[in-house]
Amino acid sequence: MHILLIHPYFLPEDSAGSGRWNETVRYWTAAGHRVTVLAGSVHYLSGKTFARADDTEQTGQGLHVIRVRMSRWYNRGRMGRLWAYATFFGASLWAGLWRVPGPVDLILATSPPLTVGLTGWLLSRLYRKPLVLELRDLWPDAPVQLGYLHHPLAKKLAYALEAFLYRKATHIVTLTTAFEEVLIGQKGAPRANLSTVTNGADLALTERVLQTVDRRDFRQKQRLEGYFWIIYAGAHGPANGLAVVLDAAEALHLHRVGFLLLGDGPEKPSLQAEAARRGLVNVRFLAALPKPEVIRWIAAADAGLVLMRPTPIFDTMLSAKLPDYLACRKPVLVGIDGLSRRLAEQHAFGRYVDPTKPGQWIDAIRLYLESPDSVTSHGNNGYQYVCAQADRRVLAHRYLTILDRVRSLHQTRL
Structure with a gap:
């Protein structure tokens, strides 16, 4: 299976920060799958630009990382972060159209920000492949409650995007069962379209x-x-x-x-x-x-x-x-x-x-x-x-089982 992962904060190998996806992808490629990552050029902790921005990294057998330029203003307040999201959206969409090697079987967009889901949906439509949307945080609820998103029109648009992506995603993966219950009880998401794969340790x-x-x-x-x-x-x-x-x-x-x-x-x-x-x-x-x-x-x-x-x-x-x-x-x-x-x-x-x-x-x-x-x-x-x-190896293979099931169901409906 060739998986296209859209993740603006995917880290270079041996970098500081959350290595959850690095570890997960390592297990997937070891199992014989291919993974292409559309990643950003800015480290989410420091705001510093990676040296290989606008380049393709082959970081291991079966793994290709395509870094696209995004604004360095990520850590410069609310507007800087929004601009970083916007620049990643445009650059990742272009890269998804022209720089991804070979056909893909499934698109996986991991949020936040929710705009990666929009990139994923557009690419899934163009590729005619299923979209899996992962929620590492509940957006826009989190920025609203933290006071980052308070303009009435901005909130309305953010919640509209959320509802749209929940309808359009082939499947949704949440990070906790509590997220899953919120989506079912408050957001109207069907339970059959939801799975949970928690954080773990390697x-x-x-x-x-x-x-x-x-x-x-x-x-x-x-x-x-x-x-x-x-x-x-x-x-x-x-x-x-x-x-x-x-x-x-x-x-x-x-x-x-x-x-x-x-x-x-x-x-x-x-x-x-x-x-x-x-x-x-x-x-x-x-x-x-x-x-x-x-x-x-x-x-x-x-x-x-x-x-x-x-x-x-x-x-x-x-x-x-x-x-x-x-x-x-x-x-x-x-x-x-x-x-x-x-x-x-x-x-x-x-x-x-x-x-x-x-x-x-x-x-x-x-x-x-x-x-x-x-x-x-x-x-x-x-x-x-x-x-x-919470064993990362077990969780990675559980995730693969979910993705394989989504791909198989999509193929039977074509």
């Missing part, structure tokens, strides 16, 4: 890296001794609400609890400046790193943290970094209510921390400070959960 990669890590030596070299370190690995953007981590660090400094903030994003410079102003020695900022290095830092930490601004839309999501913490046997502080909190409590791999009350986080952390056995037991529980339900 357990094979994680195990290989962990075998090379001497945790005690790493902590000594990085001057981590004497503190209970909680790591946050991910984007530093407005939606992530990381300012509360500084408040929590200030409240917890006498307890020798520290925070490792690993990643990049538009809010990082202001967070660094505020931490320096307050003199927070228990907050360390780490650069965005390739996945193997991220795993080493997670292994060196004592617990993980997932966090988003307290907004109803995020109650339906699961952080992409959560499976990585669990794969490293780390307990997780969950600063997201809803689905994330329920899973942590149901499977006993973490504790909820209210993002609106960072001064009270000590109540949740005390369990780990006073009972090292709880760190071990929650870590082991999380590892069992991720092995059973």
Whole structure:
């Protein structure tokens, strides 16, 4: 099967950031399938342009990545982001028409932004191939609730595009079952046209890296001794609400609890400046790193943290970094209510921390400070959960089964 994937944030190999699709595609090509990716030229975390923009990368047997130019203003406010979406739409549509090698069997567009679905629909019409629309976030609900999209006409157009794509997509894949229930209950999507493939961890990669890590030596070299370190690995953007981590660090400094903030994003410079102003020695900022290095830092930490601004839309999501913490046997502080909190409590791999009350986080952390056995037991529980339900290899093959079924149904209807 030749799959055309439209993903503006698909990363070059060994780049910092979410490698979910890199890992998934690796399993697909290893199974003998071909994947062509229409990708953007700008890194979603840093806003920097990749060196090979407007070029074709052959990054492995069966995989071709076509990078198209998009605006470098992605991280320059709301209008900059909208312009980046618009430029990617035009460039990816042109590339889809003229630069894709050979016939494709199926088009897969992963959103956000929803405009990739429009590119996918147009190409599916021209190619006469099925369109699978993946929803990594619920748009436009997320930007509306976060205050990014508030003009009445813009909201009306965004919701009209959403409804149009849900009607036109051959199949829709969501990232959580909570997304699926919203689409069925609030958006009118038929259940038969929906599937869920969750975030996962590349357990094979994680195990290989962990075998090379001497945790005690790493902590000594990085001057981590004497503190209970909680790591946050991910984007530093407005939606992530990381300012509360500084408040929590200030409240917890006498307890020798520290925070490792690993990643990049538009809010990082202001967070660094505020931490320096307050003199927070228990907050360390780490650069965005390739996945193997991220795993080493997670292994060196004592617990993980997932966090988003307290907004109803995020109650339906699961952080992409959560499976990585669990794969490293780390307990997780969950600063997201809803689905994330329920899973942590149901499977006993973490504790909820209210993002609106960072001064009270000590109540949740005390369990780990006073009972090292709880760190071990929650870590082991999380590892069992991720092995059973979030193994990237299993999820990749489940996704392939969905795509093959969609392709087969489409062929029988021709």
